[in-house]
Amino acid sequence: MARKPTSRHAEAGDNEAVEAKERKGLWSPEEDERLYTHITRCGVSTWSSVAQLAGKNLTASEPLLLIINHRLRRSGKSCRLRWMNYLRPDLKKEPISDREAETIISLQKLLGNRWSVIAANMPGRTDNEIKNYWNSRIRKRQIAAAGEVTGSSDGEPAPEGEKKPVGTNEATVAAASPPMTIPARLPVFAFQLPDGGAGTAGAATQLPPATEPLMNTGSESEVSGAKDSRDLSYSGGGADDSGDMIRHLLALDDLEYPADLLIDVPGLLDAWDCEMYVPCTFE
DNA sequence: AAGAGGTACAACCGCCATATG
DNA sequence: TCATATGGCGGTTGTACCTCT
Structure with a gap:
């Protein structure tokens, strides 16, 4: 939930022209717009460069002072945080279900x-x-x-x-x-087997517990890989809602399955929401 | 209506890991 | 190998907003 910019913004803004210090506090809509525009157009090389360049899309003829005034005086870390936690377009806006x-x-x-x-x-x-x-x-x-x-x-x-x-x-x-109830397979990924009809949703519970994959996220590359795979999660009742498809929830270590078996739908938890697998007791 | 207290959430801080020169 | 820069993470804080009295 975006909060309205507070008076702190105005105060900081008033000083922008004369104060080249790094800004702190809540982000103003203008700052958000600059950061969002910069990242969507130019991407991120390093966050510190984003902090310096966002809002700097002025013509070369602009007076230097104007450029400085338009520059985001935020740390790279602050820019990253703002983008990751608030501006990213793939973020859900609705409350946690x-x-x-x-x-x-x-x-x-x-x-x-x-x-x-x-x-x-x-x-x-x-x-x-x-x-x-x-x-x-x-x-x-x-x-x-x-x-x-x-x-x-x-x-x-x-x-x-x-x-x-x-x-x-x-x-x-x-x-x-305890014992608490957790899914047999953590709802990380879902895919569709080619031999539709050979199983039921309950089959998911026959798979081994998915405690391991999540422990395997030691490297950032693996984590980012998971992000890239988010589009692959299952949505019950998708375009091909024949009802006799086999849908299994997969974990990170199951990615060797052919990509074309993966159902391309948004929202990891859709599978959970559709109750396509049965939770089991986990010690 | 107003103040007090609680809640929710954005953002900062400090630490650590990794990359680079 | 060391120093520095940068990014990422978890803990914590600050405060706008909400609810209650």
């Missing part, structure tokens, strides 16, 4: 606070977003639930703020009552 919350809980249990890895398996979501969600909602609820278990709580209901933003399943799982 119940299913996504369940995924977050499951993956956090598996991986700990490796938010970037968790985010890599949730297309359209950023590590920052997931981290914030965890810290502001799920963790508090778990703490509250733990308090109830130990009897230290006076039966106080889960922290309200929970105008029920997430589902009851999530609340149940978050109640710190």
